[in-house]
Amino acid sequence: MVQERPPRREPLTRTTVLHAAVAMADEAGTGVPSMRNLADRLGVKAMALYHHFRNKDVLLDHMIDLVFSEVELPPEGVDWQVAMRRRAVSMRGALIRHPWAIGLMDSRTNPGHATLRHHDAVIGRLRSEGFSIAGAAHAFSVLDSYIYGFTLQELSLPFESPAGLEGVAGSILEELPGDEFPHLAEMIVERGGRPGYAYTEEFDVGLDLILDGLRRQRESWP
Amino acid sequence: MVQERPPRREPLTRTTVLHAAVAMADEAGTGVPSMRNLADRLGVKAMALYHHFRNKDVLLDHMIDLVFSEVELPPEGVDWQVAMRRRAVSMRGALIRHPWAIGLMDSRTNPGHATLRHHDAVIGRLRSEGFSIAGAAHAFSVLDSYIYGFTLQELSLPFESPAGLEGVAGSILEELPGDEFPHLAEMIVERGGRPGYAYTEEFDVGLDLILDGLRRQRESWP
DNA sequence: ACCTGAACACCGTTCAAGT
DNA sequence: ACCTGAACACCGTTCAAGT
Numbered sequence: 001m002v003q004e005r006p007p008r009r010e011p012l013t014r015t016t017v018l019h020a021a022v023a024m025a026d027e028a029g030t031g032v033p034s035m036r037n038l039a040d041r042l043g044v045k046a047m048a049l050y051h052h053f054r055n056k057d058v059l060l061d062h063m064i065d066l067v068f069s070e071v072e073l074p075p076e077g078v079d080w081q082v083a084m085r086r087r088a089v090s091m092r093g094a095l096i097r098h099p100w101a102i103g104l105m106d107s108r109t110n111p112g113h114a115t116l117r118h119h120d121a122v123i124g125r126l127r128s129e130g131f132s133i134a135g136a137a138h139a140f141s142v143l144d145s146y147i148y149g150f151t152l153q154e155l156s157l158p159f160e161s162p163a164g165l166e167g168v169a170g171s172i173l174e175e176l177p178g179d180e181f182p183h184l185a186e187m188i189v190e191r192g193g194r195p196g197y198a199y200t201e202e203f204d205v206g207l208d209l210i211l212d213g214l215r216r217q218r219e220s221w222p
Numbered sequence: 223m224v225q226e227r228p229p230r231r232e233p234l235t236r237t238t239v240l241h242a243a244v245a246m247a248d249e250a251g252t253g254v255p256s257m258r259n260l261a262d263r264l265g266v267k268a269m270a271l272y273h274h275f276r277n278k279d280v281l282l283d284h285m286i287d288l289v290f291s292e293v294e295l296p297p298e299g300v301d302w303q304v305a306m307r308r309r310a311v312s313m314r315g316a317l318i319r320h321p322w323a324i325g326l327m328d329s330r331t332n333p334g335h336a337t338l339r340h341h342d343a344v345i346g347r348l349r350s351e352g353f354s355i356a357g358a359a360h361a362f363s364v365l366d367s368y369i370y371g372f373t374l375q376e377l378s379l380p381f382e383s384p385a386g387l388e389g390v391a392g393s394i395l396e397e398l399p400g401d402e403f404p405h406l407a408e409m410i411v412e413r414g415g416r417p418g419y420a421y422t423e424e425f426d427v428g429l430d431l432i433l434d435g436l437r438r439q440r441e442s443w444p
Numbered sequence: 445a446c447c448t449g450a451a452c453a454c455c456g457t458t459c460a461a462g463t
Numbered sequence: 464a465c466c467t468g469a470a471c472a473c474c475g476t477t478c479a480a481g482t
Binding site for chain 1: 360428
Binding site for chain 4: 256257258268269272277278
């Protein structure tokens with residue numbers, strides 16, 4: 001009795017695998033899928049994936065690069081501070097849409113093409129606006145540090161960020177020896193229960209402070 | 223024939239387990255040990271650990287709290303900007319000494335005692351220097367975002383931070399289509415090969431910019 | 445009170461083999 | 464060219480049992 005062949009899928013491609021991996025990670029909200037679960041979703045055995053990516057680490061490299069490919073480059077035809085703000089807001093958006101990405105950042109070692117183009121565009125725009133090489137390096141460093149750090153805290157909701165105190169206001173206040181941490185308690189009470197977009201407000205405050213500082217210092221860097 | 227008893231260790235305590243976990247994580251440089259490897263190191267089977275920590279997640283919570291316990295609180299008797307700088311430098315130091323910690327930040331949900339005391343002290347100091355509640359929240363948010371983000375980039379050496387370009391100057395320049403990313407190439411050439419303490423310099427530049435911005439804005443926040 | 449053996453349901457990855 | 468079976472060396476965690 002001849003066994004009928006299972007319906008033959010389209011053969012996998014790098015791109016199919018990559019997009020499925022990103023989609024699964026986004027859905028899970030936190031953490032990247034296992035090779036075995038990813039394979040299941042693609043109707044294939046885990047080992048098939050190794051035909052397209054040498055190992056999981058290079059898959060992760062490509063996932064990160066895909067996140068960077070979604071970030072808006074500094075737009076032309078507007079003031080440089082506006083351009084930098086737009087880039088920063090877009091970057092935060094991408095990191096929030098793909099909450100698994102920021103945790104991977106500190107273990108990636110091979111920047112992809114979209115990542116390089118992104119960096120090149122930001123540096124290029126700063127240089128064309130009168131920032132020296134050192135100045136552009138400083139500006140890039142402080143902006144990206146702020147964006148990554150803010151998002152890192154935003155994603156670890158319950159606390160960690162004053163803007164996020166609402167989330168745990170209740171539960172923390174209960175356990176908190178109110179008189180041991182009076183300033184924390186006060187801040188939770190005063191700023192608790194604010195609407196969710198408080199994060200965006202808070203992000204803008206710091207971003208404006210930094211952009212203003214960069215404007216002041218721009219000429220001072222050799 | 224009576225089997226001789228194996229030499230009986232001191233019984234484990236929460237503290238022994240916790241310190242061994244941190245030590246192993248520090249040595250590994252990256253990533254936290256598995257429960258099984260941690261148990262081996264303590265001369266015990268993995269399941270014994272669950273007698274002291276309900277699961278790995280609460281062990282991780284305590285490890286993070288231990289990192290915070292090493293961070294200097296804003297010192298008394300100095301200008302507030304100096305105090306904030308000392309706290310920031312100390313925080314970066316702790317995160318660099320325990321490079322596994324920053325990657326855990328975005329998945330922790332239960333701040334420990336040392337963490338709460340740290341936050342309370344920072345907020346308290348800002349309040350006593352004339353920052354309003356909103357102002358203290360803004361200051362805390364922008365400072366911690368910067369510290370975390372800078373360290374995150376510093377720990378993902380090869381690139382990601384302009385200050386870290388040296389690390390890969392060579393290898394990247396080779397593969398890089400030099401004319402596709404001219405500004406990146408220029409920055410790598412000009413700033414490549416700088417000594418390792420360049421990170422500390424870079425950290426200070428951004429920190430000063432932010433502290434100066436906070437001084438200017440202090441009165442403006444309701 | 446403190447620890448363990450055995451088991452369960454997972455991982456990433458290799459290698460030789462199948463179509 | 465593309466995929467798989469079987470295997471290896473791992474994970475975290477449970478449960479009932481041992482001393």
